[in-house]
Amino acid sequence: AQKITQTQPGMFVQEKEAVTLDCTYDTSDQSYGLFWYKQPSSGEMIFLIYQGSYDEQNATEGRYSLNFQKARKSANLVISASQLGDSAMYFCAMREYLKTSYDKVIFGPGTSLSVIP
Amino acid sequence: KAGVTQTPRYLIKTRGQQVTLSCSPISGHRSVSWYQQTPGQGLQFLFEYFSETQRNKGNFPGRFSGRQFSNSRSEMNVSTLELGDSALYLCASSLTGGSGNTIYFGEGSWLTVV
Numbered sequence: 001a002q003k004i005t006q007t008q009p010g011m012f013v014q015e016k017e018a019v020t021l022d023c024t025y026d027t028s029d030q031s032y033g034l035f036w037y038k039q040p041s042s043g044e045m046i047f048l049i050y051q052g053s054y055d056e057q058n059a060t061e062g063r064y065s066l067n068f069q070k071a072r073k074s075a076n077l078v079i080s081a082s083q084l085g086d087s088a089m090y091f092c093a094m095r096e097y098l099k100t101s102y103d104k105v106i107f108g109p110g111t112s113l114s115v116i117p
Numbered sequence: 118k119a120g121v122t123q124t125p126r127y128l129i130k131t132r133g134q135q136v137t138l139s140c141s142p143i144s145g146h147r148s149v150s151w152y153q154q155t156p157g158q159g160l161q162f163l164f165e166y167f168s169e170t171q172r173n174k175g176n177f178p179g180r181f182s183g184r185q186f187s188n189s190r191s192e193m194n195v196s197t198l199e200l201g202d203s204a205l206y207l208c209a210s211s212l213t214g215g216s217g218n219t220i221y222f223g224e225g226s227w228l229t230v231v
Contacts, residue, residue, distance in 0.1 A: 035220065043205050045222035091160065095220075104150070104173045105209075105220060107160035 004092050004108035011113050013082045020067070021077040021111045023092030034075040035093040035105070036066065038086075045091070051075060079113075087115045119144065121223035123208050129229045135196040138226045142189050142210030148218070149191040151183060154205040154225070163206075166191055167214050195228075203230045 003026040013019040025034065036048040051059045051066045059066045067076040079086055092108040122141040130136050142149050150165035150173075162175040166185035183193040189210075195202055205225045211218035 037222070042224060043207075043227065044224040045207060045209070047219055047221055050219055093160075104162050104165060104175070105152075106162075107152075109159050 004094055004106055006090075006092055006108040006111050008111045009109075011111055013079075013113065013115055015084060015115055015117050016081055018078060018080045019082055019113065021079070021090050021092075021113065023075045023077065023108060025073050025075060025092070025094050027073075027094065027096060029096045032094055032096045034066070034068070035095070036064070036075075036077045037091045037093060039089040039091060039110070041088070048090075049077065082115045084115050084117060087113060089113075121208055121210050121221055123206075123223035123226050125226060126224065127227045127229075129231060130198050132198055132200060132230055134198050135194060136198060136228060137192055137194045138206055138208075138228075140191045140193075140208030140210075140223060142191070142208075143221055146210035146212055146221075147189050148211045148214030149185055149189060150209045150211075150214070150220070151191070151193050152207045152209065153177075154207060155201075155203075160207070163193065165214060172214070198230045200230050202228065204228060 005024045032053045034051045038046045049059050049061045049064045049066050051068045058068050063080045065078045089110045091110045093105045095105045124139045148167045151163040152160050154160045165173040169185045180196045185191045207222050207225045209220045209222045211220045
């Protein structure tokens with residue numbers, strides 16, 4: 001069964017510093033996709049970054065990068081130069097590429113990030 | 118380009134009533150999925166629709182149902198509401214629901230059952 005683990009319930013980071021949010025996953029499938037989403041207090045889930053299991057390079061999107069270590073089943077999110085607006089819940093998620101899975105995404109429990117001025 | 122739109126944003130219902138939530142996907146997206154988010158259970162998959170057909174379903178009772186229209190808009194319905202149904206209901210859309218498709222979420226509908 002799929003499972004996503006985020007071991008850090010809460011994190012603090014100083015403004016302008018970099019922070020790494022941990023994510024490990026468990027799947028027996030070779031083909032899958034990993035997502036990170038940000039959820040501010042308003043509730044909207046904001047897509048940040050995507051990594052396919054066959055992508056050889058780590059994904060990057062602006063200040064966000066994904067440290068993908070396939071053998072360790074790890075997909076950590078790195079946020080560089082933290083900003084006050086980065087304070088939010090962050091969710092790691094996975095979708096297997098089985099035909100029956102389609103958009104059935106499994107989410108981790110989330111990490112609450114607080115950026116300190 | 119408009120994002121995923123959910124209505125209503127907030128609603129309060131009484132136990133035993135039913136509720137219908139609406140979702141308009143991003144233009145051109147044909148896959149719509151629904152998730153329930155609660156503090157205790159986190160984010161859980163409800164169901165996914167593509168071309169008016171339910172392709173996948175999570176582990177929720179039959180009180181939770183949905184449908185998709187020919188324009189890809191989707192509704193979900195919860196009948197005989199229980200206190201435990203209080204949650205944030207998130208709708209998401211993607212092009213086809215297949216591999217590599219990015220999934221975009223709406224702002225959600227906050228449901229409170231009293």
